[in-house]
Amino acid sequence: MSSDLLSLLLSFQPDAPELQQKRDYDHAARQFVIQLYNVQQHYFLKGADTPQDVLSILNPAVNTIAYAISLRLRISAALDKQKSIPDQLQPGGALWNRLLQFLETFDPVQVRYVGSDWRRLVDFFEQIARQVGTPGDAIATMRSTMLRLDPTTGTFTSTHLYFIRLCMEERAYAEALPILDNYIHSQPSRTPAQFRENLEYSVPCADTANSAEYIHIHSGFSERMAIADVQEYYVLGAMAYIGVRQFKKAMLFLEHVLVVPSSNVASGLMLEAYKKWVLVSCLVRGASRVTTAPRTVNGTAFKQVKAASKAYDALADAFAPLNNLPKLRAQINAGKDLWKEDGNTGLVHELLDHHHRFYISRLSQTFSAIPVSKIASNVGGSNKEVTAYLESLITEGHLNARIERTDKVILRFFLDPTHGPLAKTEKQQQQALFEQTERTNMLAEQVKNADYRLSLTKEYIEHLKRLNKKTAGGGGSDAMDVSWDEVDAEEDIMA
Amino acid sequence: MAPNVEQSEFFEKKRLGGILIVKDPPKFDLDSYISNYEGFTRLDRLHYIGSSSIYLAVEAYRSAITEAKRGKNVELYQTLVKELATISPSDPAAFPDEAWVEKKTRDVKEELDRLDHELKSYKNNLIKESIRMGNEDMGHFYFACGDYTEAHKSYYRMREHCTSAKHLANMTLRLVYVSIAQKAWMSVQAHLAKVDATQLRLEERTKLDPILSAVCGLAHMCVGNLRDAATQFISTASLYLTTEPAGGIFWQREVLSGNDIAVYGGLCALATMDRSELHHNVLGSSEFRNFLELEPHIRRAITLFCNSKYSACLEILEEYRADYLLDVYLSKVLAIIYGRVRTESIVQYFIPFSCVTLDEMATKFHLTGEYATIEDELESLINNGTLNARIDLVDRLLVSPPTNPRYDVHTDALAMAETYDHTLRLRLTRLSMLAAGMEVRPEKGQHKDMSSGGHDGFAGTMKSLGHKMGF
Numbered sequence A: 001m002s003s004d005l006l007s008l009l010l011s012f013q014p015d016a017p018e019l020q021q022k023r024d025y026d027h028a029a030r031q032f033v034i035q036l037y038n039v040q041q042h043y044f045l046k047g048a049d050t051p052q053d054v055l056s057i058l059n060p061a062v063n064t065i066a067y068a069i070s071l072r073l074r075i076s077a078a079l080d081k082q083k084s085i086p087d088q089l090q091p092g093g094a095l096w097n098r099l100l101q102f103l104e105t106f107d108p109v110q111v112r113y114v115g116s117d118w119r120r121l122v123d124f125f126e127q128i129a130r131q132v133g134t135p136g137d138a139i140a141t142m143r144s145t146m147l148r149l150d151p152t153t154g155t156f157t158s159t160h161l162y163f164i165r166l167c168m169e170e171r172a173y174a175e176a177l178p179i180l181d182n183y184i185h186s187q188p189s190r191t192p193a194q195f196r197e198n199l200e201y202s203v204p205c206a207d208t209a210n211s212a213e214y215i216h217i218h219s220g221f222s223e224r225m226a227i228a229d230v231q232e233y234y235v236l237g238a239m240a241y242i243g244v245r246q247f248k249k250a251m252l253f254l255e256h257v258l259v260v261p262s263s264n265v266a267s268g269l270m271l272e273a274y275k276k277w278v279l280v281s282c283l284v285r286g287a288s289r290v291t292t293a294p295r296t297v298n299g300t301a302f303k304q305v306k307a308a309s310k311a312y313d314a315l316a317d318a319f320a321p322l323n324n325l326p327k328l329r330a331q332i333n334a335g336k337d338l339w340k341e342d343g344n345t346g347l348v349h350e351l352l353d354h355h356h357r358f359y360i361s362r363l364s365q366t367f368s369a370i371p372v373s374k375i376a377s378n379v380g381g382s383n384k385e386v387t388a389y390l391e392s393l394i395t396e397g398h399l400n401a402r403i404e405r406t407d408k409v410i411l412r413f414f415l416d417p418t419h420g421p422l423a424k425t426e427k428q429q430q431q432a433l434f435e436q437t438e439r440t441n442m443l444a445e446q447v448k449n450a451d452y453r454l455s456l457t458k459e460y461i462e463h464l465k466r467l468n469k470k471t472a473g474g475g476g477s478d479a480m481d482v483s484w485d486e487v488d489a490e491e492d493i494m495a
Numbered sequence B: 001m002a003p004n005v006e007q008s009e010f011f012e013k014k015r016l017g018g019i020l021i022v023k024d025p026p027k028f029d030l031d032s033y034i035s036n037y038e039g040f041t042r043l044d045r046l047h048y049i050g051s052s053s054i055y056l057a058v059e060a061y062r063s064a065i066t067e068a069k070r071g072k073n074v075e076l077y078q079t080l081v082k083e084l085a086t087i088s089p090s091d092p093a094a095f096p097d098e099a100w101v102e103k104k105t106r107d108v109k110e111e112l113d114r115l116d117h118e119l120k121s122y123k124n125n126l127i128k129e130s131i132r133m134g135n136e137d138m139g140h141f142y143f144a145c146g147d148y149t150e151a152h153k154s155y156y157r158m159r160e161h162c163t164s165a166k167h168l169a170n171m172t173l174r175l176v177y178v179s180i181a182q183k184a185w186m187s188v189q190a191h192l193a194k195v196d197a198t199q200l201r202l203e204e205r206t207k208l209d210p211i212l213s214a215v216c217g218l219a220h221m222c223v224g225n226l227r228d229a230a231t232q233f234i235s236t237a238s239l240y241l242t243t244e245p246a247g248g249i250f251w252q253r254e255v256l257s258g259n260d261i262a263v264y265g266g267l268c269a270l271a272t273m274d275r276s277e278l279h280h281n282v283l284g285s286s287e288f289r290n291f292l293e294l295e296p297h298i299r300r301a302i303t304l305f306c307n308s309k310y311s312a313c314l315e316i317l318e319e320y321r322a323d324y325l326l327d328v329y330l331s332k333v334l335a336i337i338y339g340r341v342r343t344e345s346i347v348q349y350f351i352p353f354s355c356v357t358l359d360e361m362a363t364k365f366h367l368t369g370e371y372a373t374i375e376d377e378l379e380s381l382i383n384n385g386t387l388n389a390r391i392d393l394v395d396r397l398l399v400s401p402p403t404n405p406r407y408d409v410h411t412d413a414l415a416m417a418e419t420y421d422h423t424l425r426l427r428l429t430r431l432s433m434l435a436a437g438m439e440v441r442p443e444k445g446q447h448k449d450m451s452s453g454g455h456d457g458f459a460g461t462m463k464s465l466g467h468k469m470g471f
Helices: A001-011 A022-038 A041-045 A063-083 A094-105 A115-131 A135-149 A160-169 A173-180 A225-245 A247-258 A268-288 A297-307 A310-319 A323-336 A336-342 A345-366 A371-378 A383-395 A426-454 A458-472 A480-492 B002-006 B007-015 B030-034 B039-053 B058-071 B074-087 B098-125 B128-144 B148-157 B165-182 B185-197 B200-222 B226-234 B260-271 B273-285 B286-292 B296-306 B310-319 B321-325 B331-350 B358-364 B376-382 B405-435 B454-469
Strands: A367-371 A400-404 A409-413 B356-357 B388-392 B398-399
Touching: A001 A022, A001 A173, A001 A400, A022 A063, A022 A160, A022 A409, A041 A063, A041 B200, A063 A094, A063 A115, A094 A135, A094 A310, A135 A160, A135 A173, A135 B226, A160 A173, A160 A225, A173 A225, A225 A247, A225 A268, A225 B321, A247 A268, A247 B405, A268 A297, A268 A310, A268 A345, A268 B376, A297 A310, A297 B128, A310 A323, A310 A345, A323 A336, A323 A345, A345 A367, A345 A371, A345 A383, A345 B376, A345 B388, A367 A371, A367 B200, A371 A409, A383 A409, A383 B321, A426 B388, A426 B405, A458 B356, A480 B128, B030 B039, B039 B321, B074 B098, B074 B128, B074 B296, B098 B128, B098 B398, B128 B148, B148 B165, B165 B200, B200 B226, B200 B260, B200 B331, B226 B260, B226 B286, B226 B331, B260 B273, B260 B286, B260 B310, B260 B331, B273 B296, B286 B296, B310 B321, B310 B331, B310 B358, B310 B405, B321 B331, B331 B376, B356 B358, B358 B376
Parallel strands: A367 B388
Antiparallel strands: A367 A409, A400 A409, B356 B398, B388 B398
């Protein structure tokens, strides 16, 4: 039997000449998965740890489907037997190494047919890593696995959430960035089955540009995610960005939490996000902070969170006038316990630090050169301290200026933006523009895809039906209309 | 006498209240100034000068009291006397003439009864013209007594009895007049619009137009629309100087003299127009030139401004500051006007230079006392965006920043693209959430308050994470 199993496992060869057409490939792959699911579990376990072990014969990079299913069954069996983690699953153990090898080398196309197995394997991996107390080591593997499955990681899965949770617990903010930097352009959607099967260009194995085509609600790659999970991902992501001081990106993430669709209520996560958003937007925009919400927020919900975070708004108001440091200090002091309660003390202190910075940047709008002693008398502090501070600002790239030491110390700003340490050449600017164009084009592509997926939803088709009915003018029998409408709708989609 | 006046109870109170007091002697002679005016504005102006200028207080009050005694406004007389008593208690005019007050009160009462009686009998006879005139007399009477609200009502009652467009125009002009006396500028503007809308014959129209634009300018100026005020004053035809009374009001003596128009119009224009506009619309206007001839120093100030001699222009204006502060209408907006002229001068002065020393600026523009040093003034001008320059405190220079339009366009484009990108991302997130059927819903069994269940637990996590991050 085990040889039968082996031949069955090897029966699906992705490179076989008869599978060049994507439709055939799709068909064969699905049949193959069904066949394997029908094989009883103990057949897979039979030859374990012998030279006949299926896992040694199969190559995870070539026989990904077979390997994933076998490995999943083997691990769950191993975990079932004991309460503690068996040796072979400990890092360094045989099975662990196989798991690691699979996660690093699987074939990203075949794996699309065994989404739930893939997810289970990633979960096993994460759980084991946690239990043996080395979750930090798991981060890199999880990240490369995610990127292997979907190079854009733009379709949200439960793995995203587990990943960012792990990163936050391990304080591995920088490690989280490659995933966070990828914009989440889709949520797993409910594409009807008829669009997933039998169509040359939208079967899962097609060379799709967009991961949302194969990661959907029935693919098994993700658990069912609620809106709170998505919001949690964004809040944690924002905190990671704050951790590495990329405040602008953090602000964008927090805004994602605020703009979620809502039936006029706010959630606790939105409240948390708002509080942080107020602080972070101060840090990003300085005195010219706009207090208006992003345009797509739900007004009522926004008002609710705003009403519940008055202290933060007051703090932001105190931050805005750059010449009133005592007021800001007083506000910070007054709300000390509150900031601590919300875990925002660090951010609030950052405000104080930035306040000086914005004050000095503002000076560049007014002065071309100013003695450091004058700044020192305005900010308080000795000449030496202020000079050191200014130098640090210049080297960190916050200030386009230089310090001159003649008989007294002078801060001289560069008036022309093309001179000085922060100067950008025309070429650099052009480069930036090109990059932005690229990003915008990519985004436009994603919008198009989202639009396409929306046009496949039941709601949209019903809307089309109704529309057609209206234009048809209600003549003829109902049954006739419906049949015609359906054809129409399909044609529209294809067009 | 002046120091006594300055320390008098009246001015002491004003000082405490933060109300403007003019200490410098004005250039004009009170008698010749006031002889330009008649009617209510004469008293009004005297009263204003008396209550503002330490230098002219007593003189102005004395004339005002004599003037008030000739009229019917008993209340005003009593106020004037009382105020004079607090300024200069020993002055012979500071003692109220009780006999006159009593007699006048009685007379007024009798006249009111008579007019009331007449009006009633007209109403019984149902003759429209008589009722209109009855109401008009009533209005005149109330106006003379200083009861502007009642006067307004009486004039307004004429409306339904007006039979010709001319009557209507006259009535509305009366309403304008009352509103000016009340200093209700919004209602002045509303009534002016009505006068403007009445259909009149061409020759009457040409007579009215200068009055309308002059009064309209006044109203705009008093509510702070300096730009509109300037255009109205400048477009006032010189016919205004010689026009006959309209609506029974001798406008150029009872409201605004030609000199006033020259001063108001000139200053408003200086404050709001740039050099070429001033050159073409003000100095080049053949109509407004007639007014400017009445006030040659205003014309000189404008000419100097046009010729970029800003400091000389500001000097002239400074010389006349005390005079203008004693003008009942101009005093309230004078600080704004002067401030704007000064700001505009500084900005215009700096345009052709790439670099000016601060000391040069300080000698060109003498400080007005608002700022301690010229640096401070320039700093605030730069900060509020009026002046595009940078201060070099080390070499004491005012430097014009180099411009690089190409760089700016690139930067702007980049910033715009980023904003667009940002918004689009937010929208797409929202859209994909909607498509996946995700929505924040009120939790069951909970009211619509903030704390949806998970909050406490989550806040706890946040707290521990916040601590952990050291943030």
